[in-house]
């Protein structure tokens with residue numbers, strides 16, 4: 029039965045795969061590419077076609093479970109035989125030239141390889157982790173960071189990054205929250221668009237742009253219990269409304285490729301999902317690039333219990349539209365047999381190969397396979413002064429001021445001695461973050477160095493405190509934390525006692541977040557809370573500098589210390605950027621892209637939750653939708669962040685109380701910088717659809733503007749509202765709007781804004 033069914037699907041899919049090339053190809057250059065693709069395809073044997081769909085990692089760098097064929101010679105032979113279309117984890121002009129030469133000079137058709145790498149937040153010049161960049165609420169910031177990363181990657185022989193990661197996630201237990209733009213589909217869509225543009229520029233064939241790969245398609249960030257690779261069961265409505273918007277935005281930005289995901293979605297592995305890859309991505313959205321599987325994800329369909337063998341997995345994945353097989357050896361070993369037996373139609377393989385070749389042509393690889401192999405460029409571009417400058421600019425804009433009682437910050441540059449405390453404060457490695465590509469270990473400017481550069485060594489007393497991580501630290505190891513050895517605590521207390529102000533760095537090692545880094549507890553690990561408690565006992569002027577890749581549970585800290593600065597893992601220039609903010613050279617302007625929960629037990633959480641039938645009630649009554657041991661609200665809400673100045677919102681007006689279909693209304697507020705220095709504020713628009721054919725979230729972000737104002741200056745800010753902002757998906761009606769009453773808020777965070785209303789007629 030299953031066989032008959034998949035045969036039928038294969039036929040239907042064959043029909044749609046043979047439809048004229050999708051929307052993106054209509055230009056003359058596009059037509060030329062299409063002709064060249066067809067010409068080449070006509071010359072290829074079936075083996076060569078299948079070879080184009082096969083991807084291996086280099087044997088000297090891995091970002092997944094080690095492959096069985098550990099030998100580089102094996103790879104070189106595969107290339108020469110035309111059995112490899114792509115590699116990952118080959119970097120640098122010399123190494124990339126070597127493999128490319130084999131493909132171009134020694135394979136029968138000389139088809140160049142496409143070489144990919146996880147350039148997630150910089151190649152060697154490291155930028156903030158993507159979650160940090162999203163805290164800038166300035167997509168141009170992410171675009172700049174992606175552009176520099178592309179420039180360095182292209183100079184190092186690469187053609188393709190496995191980024192941006194655009195998974196919406198509302199669960200800080202999931203370690204990969206650090207790679208994306210946080211919890212919100214609207215914010216995520218703006219950042220997805222910007223990042224794709226940053227990597228790809230306007231011309232994929234330019235020597236300083238690379239192909240983007242939007243991942244992980246789809247719903248990977250909704251893993252049950254926040255455990256990586258875990259099951260996802262999600263209604264189509266939530267998938268469409270909450271998860272897919274950033275992916276769609278990336279297609280609109282012209283992303284060249286997609287990566288599918290490890291998880292099942294409603295029982296079907298995403299890698300084998302016709303619905304996701306054929307119906308939505310390649311069908312509805314007209315995506316004409318290719319889809320690469322995630323590492324071994326075709327083979328993992330067996331572990332999911334969705335395929336009995338690699339052969340069946342290959343069949344399901346090919347039928348579903350996974351075009352390239354990363355490291356599962358499923359296509360290279362099984363596709364030919366599947367085609368010969370008639371279980372997979374060759375046209376499906378042709379369609380996949382067409383897509384891969386199309387991107388290789390668009391990158392200009394056939395015209396000049398060596399243009400990414402220029403040692404001069406490699407030397408000059410990577411880690412240039414200009415790139416480091418960009419990294420500092422992006423880093424300072426990614427910092428969020430969470431608390432600042434009595435304006436303890438900014439600190440004076442002279443006068444008081446500063447105690448700088450904590451292992452993370454001196455670390456030149458942690459700020460580089462996870463997914464650090466070719467960052468040089470221990471190359472970041474540490475917080476200690478950043479502070480010392482401003483106030484001079486004579487004004488800094490450093491104390492490391494107790495050890496934090498006591499195991500090896502790298503991409504693969506499970507970290508061990510020091511829970512018992514208090515050596516260093518006394519010295520830290522002494523330093524705190526003798527200083528006017530304490531800057532203490534706490535949070536996470538960079539290898540605490542990232543792939544496979546799920547945690548069931550998101551509070552401070554090791555002896556960090558103890559260190560903070562002891563320090564605070566002797567000096568109340570404490571500034572906590574948080575370094576972390578996810579939202580943390582920090583209630584106790586938030587109740588006590590006067591100032592908290594969220595700095596994520598900020599990259600190569602971390603220490604300088606944090607010092608820019610600590611000493612007021614830059615006025616912090618970031619806002620949280622994720623809610624900070626009061627308790628891990630609240631997760632997953634989002635400001636855009638649903639109302640429930642019992643939405644509120646007195647604290648004394650239990651029969652309402654709430655916890656009996658903690659408030660429903662977050663500790664720090666989505667969109668929240670302070671400044672060294674203050675902003676006042678007033679005079680919300682809505683241009684018309686009625687929005688007609690096809691029409692437009694404006695929501696206007698006056699924003700005033702009511703403090704004493706220049707500052708930037710992210711003005712946010714949230715909307716609630718009060719009654720719908722399905723229940724709607726209590727509010728949803730629908731616009732934001734980052735505005736800079738001088739002290740005392742005011743400005744009117746207007747958001748246009750059209751039907752587009754009110755659209756949502758239901759299974760019954762697809763994407764549509766429904767007439768009725770809407771509420772809106774314009775304000776400083778998801779929890780605070782001026783309220784208005786209008787009607788859609």
Ligand code: NOJ
Pocket residue numbers: 091092116146190243322323543
């Ligand atoms: C697995 C990860 O899920 C994916 O994001 C990454 O791009 C690949 N490995 C390749 O390293």
